[in-house]
Every structure is written in C-alpha cells, then in structure tokens.
Amino acid sequence: MDEFLGCGLLIGIIIAVVIAIYALIYVILPVSIVILGGIGLVGAVSGVGVAVRNCQQLLVEAHKVER
Amino acid sequence: MNLYVPQPAYKIYAFDRGWRIMKYVTEHLFKRTHATAQWWFGKAGDVLNWGKYRPWYMKYWSYIVMAGMGLAGGTQYVSAMILAALFIVLQTVILSVWAFLSAILMGILAVATFLYARVYRIFFRCPDCHKDMPIPTFICTCGTEHTRLWPSIYGVLSHRCKTCEEKLPTLELNGRKKLSRICPHCRRPLNVGVGSGTNVHITIVGGPSTGKTNYIVEATNQFKQIYESNRYRISFTDPRHEHEFASNLSRLMNGRELLKTPDIVPQAYNLAIKAPGAQVPRFAYVYDAAGEAFNTSENTDSQVYYKYVDGIIFMIDPCAIPSYRHIHRGDIELVRDALRPSLLDVMQAYERMKQIFEASVGLKKGRYTHPIAVVVSKVDALDLEEEIGAPAASALMRSDPSIKSEEDAINILVRNFLCQYGLDHFVREIELQYSNVRYFSCSALGRLPIQNDKSSFVPIRVVDSLIWLLAKTKTVRPIEKKGRVAQVQTQVMR
Numbered sequence: 001m002d003e004f005l006g007c008g009l010l011i012g013i014i015i016a017v018v019i020a021i022y023a024l025i026y027v028i029l030p031v032s033i034v035i036l037g038g039i040g041l042v043g044a045v046s047g048v049g050v051a052v053r054n055c056q057q058l059l060v061e062a063h064k065v066e067r
Numbered sequence: 068m069n070l071y072v073p074q075p076a077y078k079i080y081a082f083d084r085g086w087r088i089m090k091y092v093t094e095h096l097f098k099r100t101h102a103t104a105q106w107w108f109g110k111a112g113d114v115l116n117w118g119k120y121r122p123w124y125m126k127y128w129s130y131i132v133m134a135g136m137g138l139a140g141g142t143q144y145v146s147a148m149i150l151a152a153l154f155i156v157l158q159t160v161i162l163s164v165w166a167f168l169s170a171i172l173m174g175i176l177a178v179a180t181f182l183y184a185r186v187y188r189i190f191f192r193c194p195d196c197h198k199d200m201p202i203p204t205f206i207c208t209c210g211t212e213h214t215r216l217w218p219s220i221y222g223v224l225s226h227r228c229k230t231c232e233e234k235l236p237t238l239e240l241n242g243r244k245k246l247s248r249i250c251p252h253c254r255r256p257l258n259v260g261v262g263s264g265t266n267v268h269i270t271i272v273g274g275p276s277t278g279k280t281n282y283i284v285e286a287t288n289q290f291k292q293i294y295e296s297n298r299y300r301i302s303f304t305d306p307r308h309e310h311e312f313a314s315n316l317s318r319l320m321n322g323r324e325l326l327k328t329p330d331i332v333p334q335a336y337n338l339a340i341k342a343p344g345a346q347v348p349r350f351a352y353v354y355d356a357a358g359e360a361f362n363t364s365e366n367t368d369s370q371v372y373y374k375y376v377d378g379i380i381f382m383i384d385p386c387a388i389p390s391y392r393h394i395h396r397g398d399i400e401l402v403r404d405a406l407r408p409s410l411l412d413v414m415q416a417y418e419r420m421k422q423i424f425e426a427s428v429g430l431k432k433g434r435y436t437h438p439i440a441v442v443v444s445k446v447d448a449l450d451l452e453e454e455i456g457a458p459a460a461s462a463l464m465r466s467d468p469s470i471k472s473e474e475d476a477i478n479i480l481v482r483n484f485l486c487q488y489g490l491d492h493f494v495r496e497i498e499l500q501y502s503n504v505r506y507f508s509c510s511a512l513g514r515l516p517i518q519n520d521k522s523s524f525v526p527i528r529v530v531d532s533l534i535w536l537l538a539k540t541k542t543v544r545p546i547e548k549k550g551r552v553a554q555v556q557t558q559v560m561r
Contacts, residue, residue: 035128036135043107043139047100047146054099055092055150062091066084067077 070201071219075211076226076235081165083220089158093151100147107140169223176218176238187347191262194305194335194352196253197372203248203257208233214251216243239263260304260339264350267542268335268375269533271355272420273382274411278444280325281511282382282529283355284315287338289530290537297546298343304350308336322521324512327357335372340542349542373427378536379439381417381497383485384409385451390489398449405515414493421500438503438539440532443481447510447527455480455508456527474507474531481506503539507532 078084111133118129184190191200205216209231216226218237225234225241236242239262248257271279291301303309315325336355341348354372385391386399386408399408428435446452453459460476470476485494485506498504509532513525538545 032128032131035131036138039132039135040138040142043136044142044146047103047139047143048150050103050143051096051100051146051150054096054147055154058092058095058099059088061095062088066087066091 070215072215074213074215074219074221074226075229076213076221077229078220079166079169079222081162081169085158085162085165089155089162092154096147096151097144100143104140104143107136107143111136111140169220172223173218173220176223180217180238188265189262189347189350190266191257192266192352192375193250193253193255193257194261194337195255196250197335197375198250198252200251203261204251204254205235205243205246205248207231207235207246212249216246258305258308258337260337260348260350263304264339264341264348266352266375266377267349267537267540268352268372268377269354269380269536269540270370270372270376270378271353271380271382272416273444274384274387274409274413274416275327275357276407276409277382277384277387278511279355279382280315280327281319281524282380282442282444282509283353283533284312284319284325285511285524285526285529286533287312287353288316289526290533293530293534293546294340294543299543300339300341300348302339304337304339312336319512320523322516322523324516340537342543351537351542370423371427373423376424376428376437377540378437379420379424380532380536381420381439381441383413383441383443384445385443385449385488386445387411387413387416388485388488388490394488395449402448402515405517413490417493417497434502435500436502438505438536439497439501440505440507440536441481441485441497442507442509442532443484444508445510446508447512447514451508452510452527455484474535477508477528477531478506481508484508505532505535507535 114129114133114136118126118133121129191203192198193200202215202217205213207213207228207230209228211228211230213226213228213235215221216235216237218224219226222237224238225236227234235246244259244263249255250257271283273279295301303312318325335352338351338353339348340351352372352375354370354376356370386395387410389412392399392408424435428437443451443455446456455477457473457477459480460473463476463480464470464473470479482494485491507528509529510527511524511529513527514520516524534543534545537543
C-alpha cells in the first residue's frame with residue numbers, strides 16, 4: 001500500500017514538474033514577455049510622440065529665444 | 068578697409084540663428100526627455116514597492132511590470148536620440164546648402180558691384196570732407212547707423228535692423244538709395260547722387276576776386292540750358308546745392324554780384340549729368356575754393372581733393388597780370404570799386420596749384436593729361452573784348468582763313484595776350500606740364516556791377532570753357548557754338 005502510494009506520489013510530482021515546466025515555457029514566459037514588451041512598446045511609442053512634441057515646442061521656443 | 072564690421076542687424080539664419088537653434092533644441096530635448104523617462108522610472112519604483120510584501124508569484128509579475136516600465140523609460144532616450152540625430156542631420160544639410168547658396172549670391176553681387184563701379188569709375192566721395200569711403204553709413208528710420216549695408220552675412224538683399232526690425236535694402240537697385248546716409252568720416256549728410264554715377268571732379272583755381280563764383284554759377288546755368296535742350300538730364304542731387312544755386316542765380320538776375328566764397332577748403336557742389344541713352348550718369352563734383360586758398364602754401368596744402376581732380380579751370384583776372392596792371396593802372400583806378408581787381412599774382416596762384424597738384428597726383432615724367440582751361444575773366448572791362456573777345460576773334464579769322472572757329476581764334480588771342488603782357492613763362496610752363504591746355508576769355512557778369520543798376524547780368528562766352536572741359540573729360544558731347552547761342556537766347560527770352 002505504502003509502495004503504491006509512494007509510486008503514485010512520485011508520478012504525481014513528475015507530472016506536476018512537467019506541467020510546471022510546460023506552463024513556464026508556454027504560459028508564464030510568453031505572458032511575461034508580452035507584458036514586458038507591451039509596456040516597453042507603449043513607452044517607446046509614447047517616447048516618439050513625446051520627443052516629436054518636445055522637438056516642435058523647442059523649435060518654436062528656440063525661435064523666440066534665439067533672435 | 069574692413070569688409071566685415073559688426074552690424075546692428077540680424078545675421079542670415081543659415082550663418083547664425085539656425086545653428087544656435089539647433090544647439091538649443093538638442094540641449095533642451097534631452098532635458099525634457101529625462102523628465103519623461105524619470106516618470107516611467109518613478110512608476111517602476113512604485114510597482115516594485117507594491118510587490119515587495121506580496122507573495123512570490125505576485126512579486127514575479129510586479130518585477131515583470133517594473134522591468135517593462137524601466138524599458139519604457141529607456142526607450143524615451145532612444146526615441147529622443149533618433150529624433151535629435153534626424154533633426155541635426157536635416158538642419159545641418161538645410162543650413163549648409165542655404166549658407167553656401169547665400170555665399171555664392173553674395174560673391175556674385177560683390178564681384179558685379181565691384182566691376183560695375185570700376186568700369187564706370189563710380190566711387191563714394193564726400194563732397195564736404197573729400198574723403199573716399201567704401202560705402203556711406205546708412206541711417207535706418209529708427210536712427211540706427213548701418214556702416215556696411217551691402218550683401219553680407221547680415222543679408223544678401225536686405226538687412227533687418229535689430230533696433231526696429233525694419234528691412235533695409237542692400238543694393239541701390241532695390242531701394243537703398245532711398246535711405247538717408249552720412250559720410251563715415253565727417254558725419255555730414257551725403258546726397259543721393261554720391262556713388263550713383265561716374266565721378267568727374269572739376270576744380271576752379273584763381274586768386275581772390277578773379278570772379279570764380281560768378282563764373283561757375285553763370286556757366287552752370289548756361290550749361291544746363293544748352294544741354295537740357297539737347298535731351299541731357301542735368302540736376303542737382305543735393306537740395307542744398309540747388310537752393311544755393313537758385314538764390315545765387317536770382318541775385319545775378321537782379322544785377323547783384325555774388326557774395327564772396329568763405330570756404331578755404333570748399334564744399335563741392337554736385338551735378339548729375341545724364342546723356343540721352345547713357346546707362347550711367349556722370350556725377351560732377353565742382354570745387355570752388357575761396358581765392359585765399361591760393362594766398363598761402365598752408366591754405367593750398369589743405370585742398371585735399373586735388374588727388375581726384377579730372378580737369379582744372381584756371382581763372383585769370385587781367386588786373387592780376389603785373390604788366391597789364393602797370394600799363395592800365397589809370398583805367399583800373401577809375402573803376403577799381405566795381406572791377407575789384409585781384410591782387411594775387413597769376414604765377415603765384417599757378418605755382419601753388421602746381422605744388423598741390425604734384426603732391427596729390429604725383430610727379431610724372433611726361434605731361435599731365437588733365438585738361439586745363441585757362442580763362443581770362445572780366446573781358447567786359449577795359450576794352451578787353453576788343454583785344455581778346457569776339458570782335459578780335461572775327462578780325463583774326465578774317466586775316467587768317469585757316470582759323471575755322473571763334474574758339475580757336477580766342478585760344479590764339481588769349482595765349483598771345485598772356486605772352487604779350489609778360490606771362491610767356493606761365494604759358495610755357497603750363498604747356499610743358501599739361502598736354503591739354505586751351506585758352507578762353509569771358510565775362511561772367513557781362514558788365515561792371517553798378518550799385519543802382521538792377522538789370523540782369525548777361526555773361527559773355529562763360530560756358531565755352533566749361534563745355535570744353537566737360538567734353539575733354541567725356542562728361543558731355545561738345546555742341547557746336549552756333550546751336551548753343553540760339554538755345555541760350557531762346558531760354559533768356561522765355
């Protein structure tokens with residue numbers, strides 16, 4: 001009975017580890033990358049927008065300041 | 068001569084402001100980007116703090132979000148860097164092309180203006196202090212002085228005044244001549260004609276009371292009448308000169324002599340003379356120094372304008388010829404007050420003129436090519452008209468048919484007259500020094516000035532010498548004397 005239980009537990013652990021590895025590879029890592037990349041992309045896009053806006057504002061400002 | 072002098076004007080965008088703007092934008096762009104990036108980094112810090120006391124799986128996701136925000140913050144710098152690089156490249160290319168094209172245009176305009184001025188002998192010379200200048204000082208409507216208003220880094224076709232923001236044209240063609248201007252040396256106003264035509268400098272030489280001023284006013288008046296009726300355009304470019312000329316003429320028309328010239332170093336009066344069909348007018352500077360200018364060497368040395376002189380009118384009062392004065396002393400005494408004989412010896416006046424002429428123009432191996440008209444004045448008095456005037460010329464022409472014109476006859480008569488009265492050394496000397504000498508006789512007033520006689524003076528042959536001199540300096544084309552007389556008579560009748 002104990003041997004059967006022990007074997008079952010081992011198999012269970014192995015299955016759990018396999019599932020965990022699969023989950024890590026196919027769920028957690030991609031989701032992490034998507035989140036990280038998504039936020040990064042949002043930052044980059046907004047960064048371009050902000051840089052263009054800053055550039056425009058600075059050009060107007062510079063034409064006023066640098067006579 | 069300094070070609071570049073800082074001006075109270077804005078420089079061309081491509082030479083100054085464009086580069087300063089580029090520097091300003093790049094400097095401030097990173098400052099502002101840093102502020103935005105800090106916002107992202109701040110948020111990342113907040114997320115980190117939030118996840119610190121959460122279970123491990125929550126902590127993991129908070130790290131992921133924090134890393135994402137850090138990445139977003141970092142991309143702000145990348146975006147700014149890319150944009151700044153693009154801006155710098157684009158602005159540099161635009162400014163460089165702009166500056167290059169402006170420099171090419173400036174060069175073309177500078178060379179064209181230089182060649183035009185050299186070909187037509189156009190110079191900026193002050194009629195007051197007689198100094199040359201590269202360009203006058205132009206005065207903006209706000210009173211700011213612009214000393215180099217020409218195509219430069221301050222503008223190719225116009226400069227913008229820093230004080231009042233007004234655009235000032237840099238070329239005569241696009242309206243620079245409308246601006247008021249002053250001489251950079253003496254700071255007196257310069258008239259619009261200065262620098263707009265081929266310069267011709269004529270000086271009148273003679274001792275005090277030789278009748279120089281009466282002569283030049285009457286001669287100019289007749290010259291204007293004759294040549295204007297021949298489609299020449301003759302005008303005074305300075306309203307002050309025009310006003311002075313008109314008031315002098317009015318005095319003469321009312322039988323009053325002109326006042327004595329007070330200036331030892333004269334102010335030149337300017338006359339623009341444009342021949343029909345001519346591209347560029349001639350711009351005459353006529354110098355009428357007081358006779359005292361030739362009384363002493365010091366006064367003569369101050370006649371700095373001699374270095375420009377193109378032609379000389381040398382006036383001789385017959386009473387200043389010692390031998391003539393001695394022979395006719397009785398007759399001269401009778402009309403002394405009206406005649407006002409000149410006391411300066413002719414040779415002395417000539418020697419002083421020669422001295423300043425040589426000092427200014429330089430010594431020459433050969434003869435000077437400057438035309439010189441030797442004019443014996445006051446021929447209305449002492450029966451001189453019978454000796455060196457029209458009647459004597461007619462008699463000479465009758466006796467010698469090879470003499471074709473009255474001018475030629477008078478040339479011979481006056482030359483002989485001077486030799487006869489002991490000025491043969493003067494004649495020899497002047498003919499030795501100058502290759503273009505001609506003798507004239509005239510009377511600027513036509514009669515002796517008498518207190519109660521208010522009738523207009525009618526000059527005799529006063530314009531002949533001036534026309535000859537102006538023709539010799541290629542200012543005008545000579546006009547036949549017959550035509551001239553008719554024109555002057557018509558004008559007088561009007």
